[in-house]
Amino acid sequence: LGAWSRRLLCNRNVELGSVYSVVKQARDDGYGVMALNPNSHWWVDGRATVTVPTKKDYKLIPGLGSPEEHVAYVLSNIVQNFASKEIFFIAHKYGAHALIQALYNQFDTYKDRVSAVAVIESTHTIDSFPTPEFKKWWSLNGAGYVHSEDTDKGKIEYKPYAGCNCVCAGSVEFDFTLVEKMPDIFRFFRSRNGRDNRFEAYRDRLQTLNEDDPTTVMVTFEDDNNAGSDAEEEVPSY
Template structure:
């Protein structure tokens, strides 16, 4: 009797498991049927709006007020990053699009308010090769007295900017170089504004043809393949479609593929700083050269010293390094460079030739 009871329990267990397996299979079939009827492209369009954004501040409905603060033209509110909830990638792309407009806006201010002009680099660039530029005052090479050179940090910022985030979230004075440039010009300085992050030309890659070896094979003609083999193939295909589904859900609009073509002799901030020194700063008539190097700009300046130590010592009378990330040990700066830096890396307020207003904006890492 005991053996018969155990067999009954086992039989009940097997039947129950078979029923559960059948139910799972039916659920899977129903899910596949549901997914097959979903227009995935339409679903993605509703989930993430197109990554197309305005091209001007006016189209963005933003403007800088009299205090240099970015404000919405209708609500008067500051910029809101999370414009659409739960769409971080879209919000980030929107922020980047606005940042590109800010870059062009700062260029306009450099040209219209500060009367600076662009100088194309390399100086002997052909018509077809990638180019960059710096900004210079009219007397940058001819002013016999004083020249101020501005070197920004790394990242997305371009000529005339210290920090894009500060321009957008605080004001133009705290995030741009405009107050430095205007006051320097008022006090008789010539000015050069470097552009160390414009290192390459970005171009879109052409669509690559799919190799014949990777193309989907045509279904074989002849006898139908065994059911077991066909089912395994369908399972693999289902797994691939599932992965594609989740990838497209996570990133429905793929970024275009691009390649970077480096700008000759300006393919890094260090190269750019050295190139501008050799072709412009060293040729300037100014008896006193002053440098403000922010963040990675400090590292680029130290690298310049390593490459052109005697020239820099002979021409530069003061350098202000703001939040500099240079490392004289990692960059292998010699003892003579260390001693010179300790001597000339002074607070601008202590040097009679620098505009006193500059010290108000600087936070030096002395």
């Protein structure tokens, strides 16, 4: 299965350095699993590769000209045909941007079917997806997991650029955010099992605090208009 990073493979092991451990945990929790590799654009010698081919005998994989194109293709042609009304996503770095863009463009298809989205060290910015309806949906269903100092481990912060609450991993090495926070991600998912995923059912409802669900945590952040002051603004989760 696909590698998260070479450093994890070398410093830890194959299970933690690849999506193997994530797939195993998901299967143990009763989920069906689909793993995407949006970075492999070419088909060479009977397999996908992320390396630019040097051989003449290769093909560009249809629907995989870019990460955004690949994720959009899979969501519109495969995932939307699933019978499940409870869909969970885990996405990493630029893959998270590609996923959020696909969800934004296919919002009507997925707004009532997605239970939770966990993005790890995501490169997205919420300003790229300006629709207020989507921004609210994202803040209620998306959670970020980011590297941080050890002293901030477990702290939850609202990140304006991300448009959602983000959980600090307590590791300054961003590769290890995966290792540190994966158990928390699955607790987040379990807390959403069986939820009525119709957006209209919860969009205007005050959420009850759940320690396993980072979207329900009340957070504070400095008001940019009062930089240098002690003023802080509370951001409730609705």
